[in-house]
Amino acid sequence: MPLFSCSRAPKAPSELEQMYTPGRTQIPRVFPVVVLGSYVLDVIVAGGFQLDMLAVRVTWALCLAFYPCMLERASEWQARLLAVFHGVLAGGAGLALAVFAGGVNGPYVAFLPGWQLVVTLLYQRGIVEIVTSGVVGIIGTYLLMRADGRSVTVALTWDAMVVSCTLFGLYCTSWLFKMQSAEHQVRLERTRRESLEELAFSERRRTQSEKLALIGRIAAGVMHEINNPLSYVRSNLDFLQKNLIEEPTADKEELAEVLVETRSGVEHIQRIALDLKGFSRMDTEEASDCALADVVGDAVKLASLRLKHVAGLNVDVPKELPEVFAVRRKLAQVVLNLLVNAGDALEEHQVAHGEVWVKGRTEGDRVVLLVEDNGTGFAPHVLPRLFENFFTTKSPEKGTGLGLPLSRELVTQFGGVLTAENRPEGGARLRLEFPVRPAGSRSGRSSGSFAVAKDGAA
Incomplete structure (x- = not known):
């Protein structure tokens, strides 16, 4: 297996797991330059050029520069090893600089506890690096004090300061992670809301465009x-x-x-x-309970203008049918589109004595609306593709290929189903099914039906 690979398995970790997952480290690009440039301070403290201190800073700066790139290409277990390595390197670098600058009696020894805050600043959100560096700092500080003859109490006191700074660094890292996560969630929510608004607006525009196309026809x-x-x-x-x-x-x-x-x-x-x-x-009304007889009546007012000299239009939709929950104008647009399509098909195939039927009935817990004609029906190769976007058998001036797909989408929004089939007697049949509304949400209506003859008289 190569040293670095992209085989990290996708998963959705919790917030706590994300905080302690290697690979979350963020190192600003300027930090390696700062680490290397701080050698000027080493020269001043040491009173001259120190090759060993320069070697420590160059090694650490190079590792910082290439660390983010290496993490991107590393697998999970490789990332953990890299994090531990950098934690040991960061903690060891601080101890090495303190030793080379004079040890316990040098000026850098007082900076050992605060070194953990520097590590926190460098390895932003690098939990493993900070903890590992803290452990190295605690052990190294204790050994450094004891090697110089300091008492156990003094050594432990220094260790306590290192521990305090390490814990404070972990707290800052945790707070930074939560703040960034909250900002990320806000951005995601804003983006999602804007996308939904754009989608809804596009849907209204598409519905409106299809309406105007229907009116044109x-x-x-x-x-x-x-x-x-x-x-x-x-x-x-x-x-x-x-x-x-x-x-x-x-x-x-x-x-x-x-x-x-x-x-x-x-x-x-x-x-x-x-x-x-x-x-x-444009539709601005909300969905509500509406009677199919009223919806069909709205559609027939305009459809009769198209079918008047093409076919007889017969409507049998009892008014006592259970109401459906829908936007009345949108559902009327669906019915109108189906009626106009039926008229176009009869006219295209020059069917003598053309007839179009609209029938309403209940089947169990469903309300069914049928739009039928006595034309040639759907060809075998057309029926499976009938609801595909931009698929049409009509000429460009008569069809966009969006009417039936849009009709199905609108019916689906209202909890219904739109399907197509051929009648056993010959001709096409479009079937709309809707769930029956609860009895408490329906108002009583008198039964009745009506028919529109070929000459348009009701």
Whole structure:
């Protein structure tokens, strides 16, 4: 096995394990330069050039410079050995400098307890290095004092100061780790929150884009539906102008009848405009209990404009069906998309006597909504890919390949399921299933159903 490898197994350690895991050491790049540059102080203390003290500082500075790089490439047990080695090196360096500067009688001996604080500063979050250096410092200080003839009491007193500084260094390291961990968690939470906000905004934009694409696909039907009342509104206005100006004695009953027809045409145009405006605006409403009959009714208002000259639209959604928990406009968008898709398929394959059905029923603890047509159905190679993003069999002006995937996502958000299959009788079937809402959250509704014929009359 090579000396250094990248075979460290991934794991999720606890906070305590993270604090005492080798490899957490952080050594600023300037510190090796500081260690080496401090040799100037050694020259002043020793009164001249000292090769042994220079060797200690060069060795330690080189080890500090390469330590982070070596840790990145080391496995876990190699990192532990490196940490112990650097702890021994740090503690030994302090003792060696004190000995070379004159031993117990030299100026560096008073700095031995504080040396552990220097080690803490150099090996930030290096728990193993600090503890190992402290142990070396305690043993070395005791032996140094005893070798110079100092009493056991004096030696232990010095050791007590070394222990105190080591423990203080460990406390500072622990505090630093917790502070950095807290800051990291705050950054992660902020990033997560911003990502969720961006995702939600993108989802709203994508839903809105698909809405506008749907409106574009029914634009021809909208224009035809508006042009019809506009034509007789204009004709009636010409009639009124002629009779009121040129024939002041015109029949008032006839004029009143013309005015009623004109008002009816204007109101019809206004209803279409309001339906389009309400459907195309960005959704701001929250999910709530809603009846499938009402949702289907919202979708049929616009779908009938597209299907009016393509197929007969038959709706059978009992109003006593249990309510579902959803955003009404978004669910209406799903139903509208399925209805328009059915109309496009019937028109593309030029199906004679095309029919589209919307059926609602309950199956156990599920509410089921079926959108069916009597077209050619889904081809075998199309059905498995039907809900893939950007997959479409339509021309670019009729399909983006996002309508069905988005519909499935919206249905899933409401706890439902959207699937596709072919009818045994022929044609396509889209199936929406929703969990039944608790009885206490539903309001009583009278039963009933309605149908929209091919000419659009309800």
